[in-house]
Amino acid sequence: xxxxxxxxxxxxxxxxxxxxxxxxxxxxxxxxxxxxxxxxxxxxxxxxxxxxxxxxxxxxxxxxxxxxxxxxxxxxxxxxxxxxxxxxxxxxxxxxxxxxxxxxxxxxxxxxxxxxxxxxxxxxxxxxxxxxxxxxxxxxxxxxxxxxxxxxxxxxxxxxxxxxxxxxxxxxxxxxxxxxxxxxxxxxxxxxxxxxxxxxxxxxxxxxxxxxxxxxxxxxxxxxxxxxxxxxxxxxxxxxxxxxxxxxxxxxxxxxxxxxxxxxxxxxxxxxxxxxxxxxxxxxxxxxxxxxxxxxxxxxxxxxxxxxxxxxxxxxxxxxxxxxxxxxxxxxxxxxxxxxxxxxxxxxxxxxxxxxxxxxxxxxxxxxxxxxxxxxxxxxxxxxxxxxxxxxxxxxxxxxxxxxxxxxxxxxxxxxxx
Ligand code: AMP
Numbered sequence: 001x002x003x004x005x006x007x008x009x010x011x012x013x014x015x016x017x018x019x020x021x022x023x024x025x026x027x028x029x030x031x032x033x034x035x036x037x038x039x040x041x042x043x044x045x046x047x048x049x050x051x052x053x054x055x056x057x058x059x060x061x062x063x064x065x066x067x068x069x070x071x072x073x074x075x076x077x078x079x080x081x082x083x084x085x086x087x088x089x090x091x092x093x094x095x096x097x098x099x100x101x102x103x104x105x106x107x108x109x110x111x112x113x114x115x116x117x118x119x120x121x122x123x124x125x126x127x128x129x130x131x132x133x134x135x136x137x138x139x140x141x142x143x144x145x146x147x148x149x150x151x152x153x154x155x156x157x158x159x160x161x162x163x164x165x166x167x168x169x170x171x172x173x174x175x176x177x178x179x180x181x182x183x184x185x186x187x188x189x190x191x192x193x194x195x196x197x198x199x200x201x202x203x204x205x206x207x208x209x210x211x212x213x214x215x216x217x218x219x220x221x222x223x224x225x226x227x228x229x230x231x232x233x234x235x236x237x238x239x240x241x242x243x244x245x246x247x248x249x250x251x252x253x254x255x256x257x258x259x260x261x262x263x264x265x266x267x268x269x270x271x272x273x274x275x276x277x278x279x280x281x282x283x284x285x286x287x288x289x290x291x292x293x294x295x296x297x298x299x300x301x302x303x304x305x306x307x308x309x310x311x312x313x314x315x316x317x318x319x320x321x322x323x324x325x326x327x328x329x330x331x332x333x334x335x336x337x338x339x340x341x342x343x344x345x346x347x348x349x350x351x352x353x354x355x356x357x358x359x360x361x362x363x364x365x366x367x368x369x370x371x372x373x374x375x376x377x378x379x380x381x382x383x384x385x386x387x388x389x390x391x392x393x394x395x396x397x398x399x400x401x402x403x404x405x406x407x408x409x410x411x412x413x414x415x416x417x418x
């Protein structure tokens with residue numbers, strides 16, 4: 001099947017071909033006809049599946065074909081949980097829509113408001129935004145959502161996790177009742193189902209297999225190691241194997257900062273990316289990493305979610321995630337677009353229960369290795385991971401955005417000894 005079989009216009013096909021895409025991905029095959037029809041949609045698809053083009057292409061076609069208001073006004077709104085994802089969706093809208101006369105702009109916090117206000121004043125067809133800054137600008141009288149025809153909630157589960165539900169509900173009240181709603185979520189928690197019921201009218205349900213649940217293209221390995229030896233083992237593996245472009249996940253922003261500093265001191269150029277970094281610092285780190293100037297990017301889950309880094313050869317879990325699904329998201333950074341990838345997890349005695357949860361979720365027993373010189377000391381007793389009780393996704397109010405209270409005193413103390 002080709003993109004033209006899906007009913008897309010020549011102007012969009014030209015843009016798609018210029019990207020080098022030869023055929024639609026499974027999510028695109030399913031989503032594009034549904035969105036073109038004008039139906040609501042509930043889609044379970046992760047980053048890396050091509051979901052962005054899956055909703056952007058038909059959305060642009062509908063906007064292009066539909067009746068335009070006399071004055072340019074926001075007709076499509078895409079809400080995302082993070083600035084990085086907003087930037088990436090914005091880039092996709094600009095790329096795929098390059099031959100259409102539609103205008104789009106990205107709005108997120110952490111950068112100056114004025115260029116965003118100017119863009120809104122000049123008139124936009126598509127707005128891609130994070131909820132907080134959008135509401136701020138609305139309260140200042142700069143945003144009119146009264147003719148929105150299409151609303152996309154991208155990574156809705158993550159938006160709820162980050163406590164955005166009230167912001168989303170306030171934004172919904174600013175839009176016309178009759179509109180097309182597209183909801184993307186990697187998981188279907190009770191909260192997502194409640195939101196879907198309130199938001200969607202007779203939605204088409206689309207589910208693409210959790211891309212990495214089978215992980216055919218991803219080699220996964222567990223290295224058993226003592227908690228105090230993880231950093232040394234990581235530096236050893238990177239240097240011995242000549243790994244380049246390594247994305248390393250840590251559980252906390254403190255851990256990310258410390259690890260990036262320590263690796264840099266060992267001549268492994270590294271930077272950390274997380275929610276407390278300025279937008280400028282995050283963009284610089286990402287650009288250096290994508291451009292090949294930075295060997296290691298250390299990230300927390302929320303910062304990394306949605307990062308469009310293609311064909312990343314190595315992902316390392318320096319800490320296992322507390323939520324097993326996050327393991328799948330993390331290793332989804334590698335082995336993308338047909339290339340092979342390697343996902344290595346450094347697991348200490350504290351993390352056995354987390355490892356069990358992950359293996360149950362992915363229905364695989366992962367191969368365990370012990371690196372010579374890094375044999376775990378069998379006398380070391382497990383210590384509790386203080387925030388490990390969050391194995392289950394918590395209601396949004398309890399699950400704080402990263403860097404606010406996810407870290408506990410005990411965890412900090414333990415890490416300080418590393
Ligand atoms: P997404 O899941 O939307 O973040 O997309 C993941 C990556 O796949 C992005 O780098 C896209 O440029 C790329 N991509 C999207 N659609 C296709 C396609 N049909 N063929 C090849 N690559 C694609």
